Amino acid sequence: MPESEQPLFRAVLYRDDEATPRELALPSDVDVPPSRIRIPSEFAGASAFDVFELIDDRDWPGQATYRLTSTVPRSTDDLPEHERGTPGGAGDDLSDPEPRY
DSSP: OOGGGGEEEEEEEEEEOOSSSSEEEEESSSSSSSSSEEEEEEEEEEEEEEEEEEEEEETTTTEEEEEEEEEEEGGGSSSSSGSSTTTTTTTTTTTTOOOOO
């Protein structure tokens, strides 16, 4: 199906620091709304993603509402030098086979 004919839905995106939500038209080729949406963003001057979690799907398939849950840098290499972790810091011991949570 050509992209211009693909069904769309309105994603209403809420952020704690904005009074008015953003709205995006996104492709909708499934029967349920996506539980998570990632939108390109910035974090400390680095390329990142804002992650929005589904909070209301009562108006699906026309609309779904999401709230910002986190902003994730694409890579620590994208962060400014002063924002990067220092090598050899806590949790950087790669010889330790046990995961740390």
